[in-house]
Amino acid sequence: MIRKWWKEAIGYQIYPRSYLDTNHDGIGDIRGIIDKLDYIESLNVNLVWISPFYPSPLDDNGYDISDFKGVDPQLGTLEEVKELIEKAHAKGIRIILDCVLNQSSDEHPWFIESRSSKNNEKRDYYIWAQGKDNQPPNNWGSFFGESAWKYDKLTDEYYLKIFSDKMPDLNWSNPTLRQEMADIIRFWLDLGIDGFRMDAIAHLGKDMTLTDSTLESDERGIAYDWSKFSNRPQLFDYLQELHQKVFSHYDIVTIGEVGGGAKFPEGYKYTNPQNPSIDMVFNFDHTWHNMPYGYEVLTPEKFNTNVIALKEDLDYWIQNSQKHNIHPPMYWLNHDHPRVLSQYGSLDYHRESGSMLGMVLLSLPGTPFIYNGEEIGMTNVDYTNPKDFKDVNTRNYFKNNAHRLTIEQMMNHMRYTGRDNGHTPMQWNANQHAGFSTTTPYLKLVSNYTTINVQDQENKEKSILNTYRTMAKIRKDNIQLFAYGTFELIDAKHPDLFIFKRQFNQEKYILIANFRDYEVPYQLPKYQEVTFHNYDNLANAKLRPYEAILLKES
Template identity: 40%
Template structure:
């Protein structure tokens, strides 16, 4: 596969509201981020992905944009943003921005015009339909609970919103709307940004007839994903976007793609397809979801994690590029979810990091992951801020579910787990703000913080730093084949990454118990070198049989036999 700078990069995701507050109003901001650029440079990341900082009423924390070419006052000014871009570029880092164009805010000028009358020139920028016998046009449900349709009295029609009712879906069937989006993208790219992370980009094409999931049904909501995920014109739109905009710049693009399979992903990221560089898929993020979806929590199984990762590694091999992540602003903390955030806090955090940084693809680090930040358990629903969580709570309460059971789902899966303020120090509010933080700080900040991590040579932070350095030295971490080992073992995740020059052997114990690793007999090598491990390990140890400690991780370079 062709070498590209974004394949050799490690991306750091910043959720600006929760990263660093510079002015004491309790909300993270651009100047706060600027003050921490040296920290990011010390970590060694190449790219910063900045979650939305555009003007927004903040119904969905900035993912409801009212002006795509203006900065939200909470975060600062365009001049602050330009200073941030320069600060990153001066340090050899790049910046990618969030592109949110499946929907806008209902306070965007386009929608304000669109709802005025049925013959308004902006009417067709959104998806409007008349009702049916006093009901919504179809039975689609919103990702954020309830119907995906909102009735508007002004013109006596409904508009589609797959997310909040303050996030009306844009109508990509309209070429004028598409051109407005492309012009806006060029405006940011001409300012010097290095690419886009595209929010729910595989939802932009809907089946034109907008049929109900259950024919004739209007009394209940159903997930209409078959009619708006990977829709009929999505690849046409993305190839047009690539032709009009993306191909004219040396940038990286990653699309959030809900529900894609590896086969579908290959259509988005295939090297000859001229669409996107990578997608974020959700198959791994659904590994602990029951039949009723995200909030129906079931225990995950290592066999499922191994199967999913193998599938994506093999099926995109030589076709396209993977994105590697285990948490972000929409997901709980990976350490609490897949590791052990108490007894083996440090060991399991390092083990999970080893997995992400030794697979084929570009690793994404979510802020705080590199110091081992964990999920939070707020005492009551009043402390939660996330619209998805609050809507689900009310819906399940109304359906008769008990509070403890609802809160338990929130503790495990709620998006606010990843949105508590970044823990910089053991000072008040974790050094995030001198004011009252917009959402409470995780109480464990006195034990888990950047200041402490920087001083401890054995910290999770320093382990991440070493992993990032290893990727720069060993091509095999990115451009190479994947072979699964010990596939039936329910404790150990092990694999070989190999190309013509070198082989890496990765061994991970995913449990809090000892586990025995046995190397396949057909793997021949002259000698082995231990590149990184999260426990002290003897270089002379025979790697054909290793007794692993709880959450132990080791990566060996194997010199092939001639």
């Protein structure tokens, strides 16, 4: 066992536009994070991941960057970022940033020059190709439900964009581009940040033959074949180059977002201790298996948690990680996902289900990450007007499905799965605008902020908020067990309960959680100490709705 600070951390992700507005423009800002450092410290977390605050046209929530070394003036200044780093470090809290490597904004100076002609020095910073018979170069589809190519009339060619039209993919096969990106990373590290969550890194390598996918195409001739630009061999050369030239010279953590259908063998290639590229990888299995992300219209019956599948997904990654000495990050959701309480919990049992989810997360191996608002059980949106949704993926969904679905069907789907669910402003209190701002927020609040908010939960012993605080403290006080200890899934095929044992040397804990909104028969094992419990007392031979118990073996 090799101890590292990031293996023993408890993370907290902040979506800055939605955290706290201090300059009264309806948009959260860097100063808002600084002002809430005491609150963040009270959560017993010691690592904060901040989503993009770079200058951006905001086509995709700040992941379309027009200046990789800047700060969006709406969110603050570089001096405020330095102040945040200094004040967080003084509290023992490290700061990591989103590092967006796969694409830029189409308003970035590089792309403006690249598209201006076919022979400028920035042309090969992006991937350009000629069309075929007035159609895109190939049949590849994007993650946002359209062609992965966008026609640009200035040079009569198409550029590759696997996300939105305004997010052209960078050409990582170009060594000059790779050097530019390495310089950007050094800039932020020299400013004092402690690492990066590396967005969409699975897609840096592309099939540069640009041949058609052989997968079945939709009615528009588009094939959604992620293998054409996900987890390809050359990607690992690029990342190892970054590790050797940059990462290895700093005491930092690097965490990759690895999608594109990656399983553990692909994840291992990123984090293999013998030939490392990055330290950890986020995978999506446990979010996708229980959450249809396609175009199927969801009904409540289809939205029922498959507890067995959830356990299998988590156990698969945990067991493989521990077998190969890999340290995984753990999370329920991030900025790309709907709210976890709406997915796995219940408004009817809001406190019980939210606290249960926190107890499970903070008892798992690896490095847990809490997403802002998760600690109070924030829920999905209750929007009734399509115009309330701002996310580009949601806008594309409405556009691409208007011919076959009703508005209400599409609204129902997005209320369950849309990314705006995770972007709504933080609910600080029951005052107007939820204490987030003194003016109308840039994104509509969820109406339940009057009852679900930080202030309401502050002084309630077993509120969701105080459960997260208590469990984080228990984890920190027993960090070797929770970060490095073994993980044993118990009764893996039980359809309702998630039970697992954690052990380090002779110390043992067991976590028992009911994922259902009904009572489940269960006889507790004879452990001596109830370390934490989200109900006030134990029931006889049953677990109540969303009941969770952390026991310590005698």
